[in-house]
Amino acid sequence: MTQPPGNDCDGGLLDRYLDGDLDAAEKARMAAHLEHCRTCRRQADAMVAFSQDFHDRIEQATDAVDFMALEKQVLTKALRQHRSRGGFSTFRASLKYAIPAAVTACILIFFAYPTFVAKSSPAPSAIINSFTGSVSSVMIFETPETRQTILWYNEDPDVESDQNAV
The missing domain is CATH 1.10.287 (Helix Hairpins)
Incomplete structure (x- = not known):
């Protein structure tokens, strides 16, 4: 055909x-x-x-092929390998997560500490100038928050020094 x-x-x-x-x-x-x-x-x-x-x-x-026996052999071998990985290699594997976590915690503490720790009341950082007169005194302080604070106070006149001046 x-x-x-x-x-x-x-x-x-x-x-x-x-x-x-x-x-x-x-x-x-x-x-x-x-x-x-x-x-x-x-x-x-x-x-x-x-x-x-x-x-x-x-x-x-x-x-x-006996698939049940083959499956048992494969699982046994896998479990042996998993158990042999214990000890130092397991410790080393855990460091993979522990070290970055510790570094992150340290960085957070470093930057968050000044913000969240209770601050003590500010003390003057420096006395810029002081003037004393016969009746009053003026002191100018520099503080971290207000930058300048002026204190003016009256003193009781020293009677003895006024009498000695006469």
Whole structure:
């Protein structure tokens, strides 16, 4: 039998046909093509035989494997490795989080301490000037918050010094 005119062989379409990925119209067209094209029919038969052989071999191999024993071996090995990682390596792994946490805490304390610690009442940082007269004295203090504070107070006149002056 010869191939009908205008119906070229298409390997991609044949693959999709064997995979079952064609719509109804394409599937009917490919089935008609396979009836008339010996080359495509042989290729399709070879691909189906290979696929079936491959599937059978995989099934035989999986039947020979005891998956329960394999799972037990894998879990046992994983637990041994996990237990062997204890000691210094576990300590070292914990430092990965402890050191950044300690540094962050120190930075927060450094910057928050002046803000949240109860401040003592400000004391004058310096006496800038002092004037003393016969009846009163004036002192100018510099403080951190008010910058300048002027104290003016009256003194009791020293009676003895006034009498000595006479």
